[in-house]
Amino acid sequence: MNHLHRRDxxxxxxxxxxxxxxxxxxxxxxxxxxAALDEAYQAYExxxxxxxxxxxxxxxxxxxxxxLQHFARLGAGFDIVSGGxxxxxxxxxGSAGKxxxxxxxxxxxEMRMALEADIRCFNVESESELERLNRIAAELGVRAPVxxxxxxxxxxxxxxxxxxxxxxxxxxxxxxxxxxxxxRAAAMPNVEIHGVxxxxxxxxxxxxxxxxxxxxxxxxxxxxxxxxxxxxxxxIGGGVGIRYQDEPPPDMATYRKILQDRFKGRDxxxxxxxxxxxxxxAGILLTRVExxxxxxxxxxxxxxAAMNDLMRPxxxxxxxxxxxxxxxxxxxxxxxxxxxxxxxxxxxxLGRHLAVEEGALLAVLAAxxxxxxxxxxxxxxxxxxxxIVNGNEIHLVHERETVSGMMAGERLIY
Ligand SMILES: *Cc1c(COP(=O)(O)O)cnc(C)c1O
Numbered sequence: 300m301n302h303l304h305r306r307d308x309x310x311x312x313x314x315x316x317x318x319x320x321x322x323x324x325x326x327x328x329x330x331x332x333x334a335a336l337d338e339a340y341q342a343y344e345x346x347x348x349x350x351x352x353x354x355x356x357x358x359x360x361x362x363x364x365x366x367l368q369h370f371a372r373l374g375a376g377f378d379i380v381s382g383g384x385x386x387x388x389x390x391x392x393g394s395a396g397k398x399x400x401x402x403x404x405x406x407x408x409e410m411r412m413a414l415e416a417d418i419r420c421f422n423v424e425s426e427s428e429l430e431r432l433n434r435i436a437a438e439l440g441v442r443a444p445v446x447x448x449x450x451x452x453x454x455x456x457x458x459x460x461x462x463x464x465x466x467x468x469x470x471x472x473x474x475x476x477x478x479x480x481x482x483r484a485a486a487m488p489n490v491e492i493h494g495v496x497x498x499x500x501x502x503x504x505x506x507x508x509x510x511x512x513x514x515x516x517x518x519x520x521x522x523x524x525x526x527x528x529x530x531x532x533x534x535i536g537g538g539v540g541i542r543y544q545d546e547p548p549p550d551m552a553t554y555r556k557i558l559q560d561r562f563k564g565r566d567x568x569x570x571x572x573x574x575x576x577x578x579x580x581a582g583i584l585l586t587r588v589e590x591x592x593x594x595x596x597x598x599x600x601x602x603x604a605a606m607n608d609l610m611r612p613x614x615x616x617x618x619x620x621x622x623x624x625x626x627x628x629x630x631x632x633x634x635x636x637x638x639x640x641x642x643x644x645x646x647x648x649l650g651r652h653l654a655v656e657e658g659a660l661l662a663v664l665a666a667x668x669x670x671x672x673x674x675x676x677x678x679x680x681x682x683x684x685x686x687i688v689n690g691n692e693i694h695l696v697h698e699r700e701t702v703s704g705m706m707a708g709e710r711l712i713y
Pocket of ligand 1: 500
């Protein structure tokens with residue numbers, strides 16, 4: 300079901316009028332549908348039904364406390380990439396026992412924090428990291444649970460910036476070198492081998508690379524078993540892609556079949572770390588048109604959201620659909636929708652056709668993932684507010700940042 304719908308020409312998310320939300324909380328404003336979060340989560344539960352599994356929401360996709368709290372309520376674990384994310388998960392009521400820790404650059408301090416919290420597993424990405432983890436666990440008198448993130452050298456056929464499973468990427472250890480590392484780890488007193496992990500990239504709309512990566516990883520799991528090293532879980536990394544424009548929507552039935560075929564009868568638990576597909580479609584960014592400027596060769600619709608609020612278009616040339624919140628009598632014009640930031644790369648959408656007037660509201664769709672979590676204060680712009688809608692209930696879950704809040708922590712020198 301689509302939770303975004305029109306009533307009398309006006310856009311609603313579930314029971315909430317977007318015009319009302321903009322009036323109450325101002326713009327730019329992120330708005331999320333709770334029902335959409337639930338449906339996305341249930342789609343993974345269904346794909347994994349009957350197999351031992353844990354869905355670890357990738358916190359970096361949207362790390363707002365209320366979103367984390369909601370997923371914790373649904374039973375999710377979390378995939379974190381920093382000590383800050385661990386602190387957020389714990390503050391939101393998530394349990395450390397369901398946390399896996401990914402990332403190539405874990406600091407000693409982050410390792411200590413995660414060991415003290417007693418997380419489920421470290422996804423170790425290099426031999427040096429393994430040595431550091433063993434040493435820090437020894438200092439604390441504990442054994443660190445580890446998986447190696449292996450790089451299966453599969454092309455995920457996605458944007459190069461979010462492709463992570465190729466030989467030339469910085470992530471993981473080459474799958475061919477993994478057995479040697481497992482043997483080293485098995486001999487270390489302060490690590491305990493739990494599993495294997497791989498994450499080949501994000502926004503995958505073709506599922507066959509996921510299937511190939513799992514096949515390669517399972518070959519390794521079986522080799523290790525023959526060598527006497529038994530793994531308790533296989534972490535298959537991030538989730539499927541979402542529909543931003545005209546990508547074929549990810550087919551969860553095919554995804555389910557890929558997993559069921561490969562894991563039926565195996566005793567390892569499956570861990571999956573979806574981010575984008577749990578929150579992306581559930582969120583929109585509301586923005587108001589400040590000016591319409593007729594340029595010599597195109598029109599510019601200048602809005603109050605910018606690349607600091609939604610970085611994806613500037614960073615990956617990503618497409619987000621943009622629709623007027625209220626149907627307008629204006630004649631549609633060809634335009635670029637741009638923000639006020641002083642960068643040519645500051646656009647929300649190029650080459651659009653929109654019927655809008657100054658003062659109108661626009662909804663930027665599928666903005667729930669890698670939107671707010673990538674936002675910054677560039678151009679000294681306070682960060683947007685966030686609202687979660689649940690039927691007719693409206694929760695302001697993150698207040699708009701204030702200018703004084705933005706400057707807190709800074710000191711003058713004279
Ligand atoms: C980013 C990331 C994810 C989440 O990927 P999505 O495509 O958003 O599902 C999962 N695991 C790791 C290690 C990541 O870096």
